[in-house]
Amino acid sequence: MKNYTIQTHNLSKEYNGEAVLKEINLQLERGRIHAIIGPSGVGKSVLLRLLNLLEEPTSGxxxxDGKALRENNRLNLHRRMTLVFQKPVLFNTSVYENVAYGLKVRGENRxxxxxxxxxxxxxxxxxxxEHKRARDLSGGEKQRVAIARxxxxxxxxxxxxxxxxxxxxRNVAIIEELIKYINGEFKTTIVIATHNMFQARRLAHEASFxxxxxxxxxxNAQEIFTSPKDRRILRFIKGKMIF
Ligand SMILES: Nc1ncnc2c1ncn2[C@@H]1O[C@H](COP(=O)(O)OP(=O)(O)O)[C@@H](O)[C@H]1O
Ligand SMILES: [Mg+2]
Known part of the structure; x- marks a missing residue:
């Protein structure tokens, strides 16, 4: 039997009565790299925020770990997950302070x-x-600080x-290697939202469009990329659909 860390059941999200996500059924197997692929504005970020418990679904x-989310275990679950945003939001302090922040909040010793x-x-x-100012770093270095944090x-x-x-x-390649390393070394389950199919193909074990x-x-990512069942994905792979 597969070991799932997160499963969603008909997850839907509306904003002002407009449906953004409709009946999403996802199965995220533990220890794998999952790609959520789709065009800009399709709801990838919203889906990550729901999975990371930053927002509540409208229904679903x-x-x-096979059990429904209960309000009393929300905080514990939240602590088992971390979201890295598209544009890293760093504090105007040293790299060390930025990376240490979450541990200080958790009250760990020095x-x-x-x-x-x-x-x-x-x-x-x-x-x-450690002692460089985070805001002075290049874009790629900032994103790596965000991943370290x-x-x-x-x-x-x-x-x-x-x-x-x-x-x-060059920085795309560095970050992609880092993602693979983190998954291989620490067995971290990784869920990456991307509109870049090539990136998903390079990284993902599992893919959802x-x-x-x-x-x-x-x-399975390789199967989907080589022989998708849905014609829209085929058009996308052949470059006829612009994502
Ligand atoms: N807080 C919000 N309030 C209203 N609409 C939102 C909100 N967040 C996202 N949306 C809308 O949901 C849709 C999906 O957004 P998003 O998840 O950011 O897309 P993606 O990440 O795939 O580019 C967009 O139409 C966006 O405008
Ligand atoms: Mg997004």
């Missing part, structure tokens, strides 16, 4: 924070950057919302 349910921050900065290739919290599930969309090819508010196909 989210199950964690020496444990120091050790974890050092380790996370090494993982993202920013060893020695997420990683120190040792999340079981890491959500990445278009983490490379504003970056140059969002189109007009619905998941039109979901499953």
């Amino acid at each position: 349910e989210i199950h964690f 020496s444990s924070i120091l050790e974890k921050v050092k380790k996370a900065l090494k993982v993202v290739g920013l060893k020695g950057y 997420a990683m120190v919290l040792e999340p079981e599930i890491l959500f990445l919302d278009e983490p490379t969309s504003d970056l140059d090819p 969002l189109f007009e508010g619905r998941i039109i196909e979901s499953g």
Whole structure:
């Protein structure tokens, strides 16, 4: 039997009576890299915010470890997940302070924070950057600080919302390698929203295509990319549909 960390049941989301997401049924297997692919404005970010419990669905349910979400375990679940936004929002302090922030909030002691921050900065290739001002870094370095800030919290599930969309090819490659490394080394379940099919193809084990508010196909990434069942995905792969 597959080991699912998150399952959604007919998850829907409306804003001002307009449906953005319609009856989303997702199964996220533990330890895998999942790509949520779809054109701009289709609801990828909204879906990540629902899964990460930052927003509530209009209807439908989210199950964690096979159990329905209950209000009394919301905080515990929230602590097991971290979302990295498209545009990293960093504090105007040092790289060290930015990465340490979540651990301080959790009340960890100084020496444990120091050790974890050092380790996370090494993982993202920013060893020695502790005292630099976060705001002075390049776009790629900022995004790596944001990923380090997420990683120190040792999340079981890491959500990445278009983490490379504003970056140059060299930094895209660095971040993609980092995503694969985090998944391989720490067995972190990763959910990445992207409009870039090539990126999804390079990274994902599983892929789900969002189109007009619905998941039109979901499953093994290689199978979907080589022989999709839905003709719209075929058009997309052949470059006839602009995402
Ligand atoms: N807080 C909100 N209030 C109203 N509409 C929203 C809100 N957040 C997102 N939307 C709408 O939901 C749709 C999907 O947005 P989004 O998830 O950001 O798309 P994507 O990430 O796929 O580009 C868009 O039409 C957007 O305007
Ligand atoms: Mg988005």
